[in-house]
Amino acid sequence: MKKAYNETWIANLHILNKAEHWAAKKLLTREQLDQAEKAFPQQFYRPGIFVKIGLFIFTLIACSFASGFISMFIIGDGGQENISIISLFCMAGFIFFLEFLIKKRSLYHSGTDNALLYAALGAAAIPILSLFQDLQVWQFCIIFFAITFAATLRYADLLTAAGSFLILILMLGDMMIKFPIGKAILPFGVMILSALVYMIVRKIKSSYYHDCRKLIEILALATFYLGGNYLVVREGNAMLNDLNLPFAPQIPFAQVFYFFTIGIPVAYIFFGLKKHDRVLLITGLLSLALSVYTYKHYFSPFTPAQELAIAGMAMIVLSAAVIKYLHTPKHGLSDEQEGKRKLANLEAILVAQHLGQTPGEDGNVEFGGGNFGGGGSGETY
Template sequence: MLASNFNTIQNHFLLEETQKLIKLEIIDQNQYEKIKKEIITTKTNSNILVRIGFFLLGNFLISIILSTYTLFLYFGDNFKIYGSYLFILGILGVFISEILRNKKYFSYGLDDSFILSIPLFFGTSIALFTESINLVFITIILTSLISTIRYVHTPSVFISLISFTSYMGYLVIEKKIIPFFLFPILFFILALVIYLLLFKIEQHIKYFIYKNVIFTAKIFSVLLAYASLNYFLVKELSNILVKNKLSNTEEMPLATLFYIATFFIPIFYIFYGLKIRDRIFFCIGLLSLGLSFETIRYYYFLPTEYVLLLTGIILFIIVYFSIQKIKNNTKGITFKEDKSLNPMTFDLIKAILINTHVNASTAIIQKSPIEFGGGDFSGGGSGESF
């Protein structure tokens, strides 16, 4: 199922890792350019604005195809025929995506639009054919997951996870597969399972080309774990989805658990992120901690000026003493730039250096403190002074 341009995509990510060798002064810029010329890599837009531009261009092309298609093939209110047309357009999206893959386009923008159209067209087609919500969710989840694996496509994994989470919510709310008060706990377990699965996948070097896919999925799972047990989200969703609405002063079932989780999870994220030096956990922990305080403010009023003043004082104290404590650290938690290579790619980068005949050994010429000639020290008498 994996795209046949596995090696070119792998070379694209390895070149990103090889750039760190320049910072480490193992190779220079000329040697890097030599490596870049000799290995085959993908056609990629590193500029996000250019990539968005090509993505919009791809959407424009798809809209032209769709409008032309419906202009000549109009059948009134017969939605099943339109479903068959959308199914054909989904196949066309797969065909064009395969052409772009063979041309070695990767994260270019144009390929993104056609890859994302695949679950859209197939999902809409199934909806018009069957009117089954179950089949629509399953179709979108599977097509997005296949696109993620086949084209190493990061946005598709996000769509797949969103669809899967929404489908689980639909089963709980509409089909009532479990009691509603267990709904948040189910989502927390789901987030935990997703993260552990990603952790296992991340250990294998052959999955290195999916590093951005795994990164996106990890962010989703970490955010889902916090959101599933946040007191504000749980209570407000309960008010929306069930008939018996609770006022701000009334407590819901398991309220103590959700209050504790609302603050414990962000603090755990912060300390765990610092311990394993994981930026995802640390940044999301800080963000979610702020949301936790805002949750309490929503139910227990505190004037805005006091909140801003107290928050500013606390943050200043924490940041100031943290910087003073760790700014000169060379190990563990530090402000110094991390120039280490990804251990999963070390052997592959070494093979690239050997195959491209790049000498990665840096000759360091040390200047002797004992100068000869001029009579400074050992050369006494060879100059005009002794």
């Protein structure tokens, strides 16, 4: 599908963001940063966060007024058909102005275009929900997934990307809970689907979908873990089977979910450290915290005060031990702040070539106060 935003500008924007990051660390001089801005131009309108929020709210209000104005001429007796026609008119208008402003005003996730996109999607949902009320949940999911997925492909919007993934999970769940065996294997279905989505999005290298890819990775890792978490599975099983008991009953294959609850966070942390993947590492740490809560919820012999004291002491001791161990970089890891470390990234050489910088005799490229080795990834994380 053809993309709405200028792909070259987006690629240049990512390069400039990295260049500004390096300049903030004194790895690029002001002159080199100016050269980068000339070599990689982009003309998107990207206001500050508060202006973006204001534009978003103002655009939504304008869309509401426009919808009300159109409805005065078509509302008729207020039947579902008339409301659907109004919604389709509004959807077409919102999409027209969205495309027009992107092309003529060079908007790029600036608040106005986000609001117009969401208004168009909301307008598209009204006739589907009102005219096809007999459809089952999974059938609605197929329709809405197609819409949000198409919107993600064209506009690379984070909310539509997250919506597409969550709709996919909902569709799977609704289809599986209709059968007794489906309820039993639902956790494994969620885990398999999450793993497949994660592997697919990891192959996306386009800078156009950079943020969407990161978000879907996080959601896929989270749902993969939640699908195997003992607490989620046990309580979810009781909810799906309408078991109104003080405590959710034990589930089949409990030992398997014990293993998943502990093993998945450990695997996330291990591979996050090994591959220097922050998404895996942070998701693993959060998952480990939920695993500890899961154990506490069912098996902990301590009072809440004792648990907090033990957890606090354990975190202090572990943090001190890790900081001391990594004071001298080991295995590509270091306890030093990122801004104090040297970067070694192959992309630096590529950017340097555009800026007219050439490697020195020792094979390094010097940018300001740091050295960039030509051997690939650096020794610290």
